[in-house]
Amino acid sequence: MKFVDEATIAVEAGKGGKGCVSFRREKFIAKGGPDGGDGGFGGSVWVRADENVNTLIDYRYTRRFQAENGQQGMGSDMTGRGGKDTTLVVPVGTTVIDVDTDEVLVDLKHHGETFKVAEGGARGLGNTRFKSSTNRAPRQSTPGKEGESRNIKFELKVLADVGLLGLPNAGKSTLIRSVSAAKPKVADYPFTTMVPNLGVVRVDELRSFVMADIPGLIEGASDGAGLGIRFLKHLVRTRVLLHIVDMFPFDESTPADNALAIANELEAFSPTLALRERWLVLNKIDLVPEDERDALVESVINALDWQGPVYVISAMAKLGTAELASDLMTWLENRNRELAENPELAEEDEDMRAQVETEARDRIELLSSRRKAARAAARAAGEDDDDDDYDVEVIYEP
The missing domain is CATH 2.70.210.12 (GTP1/OBG domain)
Incomplete structure (x- = not known):
């Protein structure tokens, strides 16, 4: 890497x-x-x-x-x-x-x-x-x-219009493979994505946007657990976030609890980033029995007290993905038009982005200082010191 x-x-x-x-x-x-x-x-x-x-x-x-x-x-x-x-x-x-x-x-x-x-x-x-x-x-x-x-x-920080976040194995990589030519690794076990991936989503010949996928978050990511905290900063410059929720988790967890865990980690990492435009995308719905789908979807919406857009899809079966991509393209075009026509709105958007970058940098620096202190303590105690720095490759596919 x-x-x-x-x-x-x-x-x-x-x-x-x-x-x-x-x-x-x-x-x-x-x-x-x-x-x-x-x-x-x-x-x-x-x-x-x-x-x-x-x-x-x-x-x-x-x-x-x-x-x-x-x-x-x-x-x-x-x-x-x-x-x-x-x-x-x-x-x-x-x-x-x-x-x-x-x-x-x-x-x-x-x-x-x-x-x-x-x-x-x-x-x-x-x-x-x-x-x-x-x-x-x-x-x-x-x-x-x-x-x-x-x-x-x-x-x-990678430049993308749309950012994906969610737990490992929520289907983020499958989604980006489904709507773009990017080919990130996909497998039936968690943490298959170890690096950020970018894909260009082409709605038609003249309309496209860039989507970014980062390694999955786990509970405690905002305190340094897992890989996600290192890569969350790559979502800073996105205009809209897609919160991907696995509706058929492989363990005994519930979609509602998993969705709430990611929302809490995002809030802890950057409260301002949590205020960014965010859409709820409920994935793998084809694996849920039809008579249970409505109740399961409602449980996630209620757990998050969700007021924004909700999309129920299956990235693997490409169910609902075309509609999601089309709506994202329309939203991005309208947003860009608003920013071009309203200087005050553009300035407010830039200030918000700067605040997100500041919060993200402060959080990463805090965790970095904690890790340095822990490594120093480990060396002083004669314990093994595992270096957790990563060299990773961003894969960008049109």
Whole structure:
């Protein structure tokens, strides 16, 4: 598994070249005067979003990136060559954070978007700059300035319109296989999905949206249990969430209890994310006897006190999936139209998204600090220390 959705690196811009102290010395030209050139500017470090990249693996093992220093000035008033910039290519959807200040520097949401994370150092001045009517032979110059250095963190959140969440084996992967060309692993046991998957759902030739599937949540996920907490952040930028409920669970649990458990975990992870548009999708209804379906559906709705849209489907049999995809497409088109026509609504939506990202980051940082403390305690006690960091691959299929 090669995809890394987080990476912390150090970047250092190039130092400016120092100025030159030189005097013109040519035959038949006495006391030619100062001709020391300036140094070159140091190279800067840039970050660029590229839609052809979907991983931060390049920054998993190489953790330090430095731009080129500027060349020092030379005689004959020659300016030193400027240092070459260094450009770090990241996937679209990457957030760049200053580790030392916890400041979000930029959120790269569009292909080709660039941002300068470290400014190159200013060049030094040669002695030509200091000549004057009272100082005909200056012997002074200035050194180049040091370039900026920063510790930055890349956080990748996949860009999708629709996000799927639910317990393991609820049928999320089957749904995304049913409505798109994505082929995530599907099996008759829990936790078959270990990585986020993206699929493009084409309603017709000119209308499509992106759906994201993350590993299943379990009770206690918001406190670090299972894999889900690590990947819940990938749902931050979705416009609508589909809460998938298994109506025929393989164990002795009830659909109502399972649905309530996921709702509670979502609320604990990010209360603002829980307020996002969310649709209830009751899956595997074909496995439930017909005379029990209505009562079972009603029990889930009552347990959640659900007021939003409800869809009863079978992803495996493709029962109700076409209607669900069509309604999602219509809702997304209407929502995008509303955001384009109403700047205040668009600003409110962006503020809500920023609040979700803040809550998600705070929750993940809290759990990360707890894990570090637990590992430190385990090492101090001489116990085995299992590293729970994951390198995972996002699979994106049209």
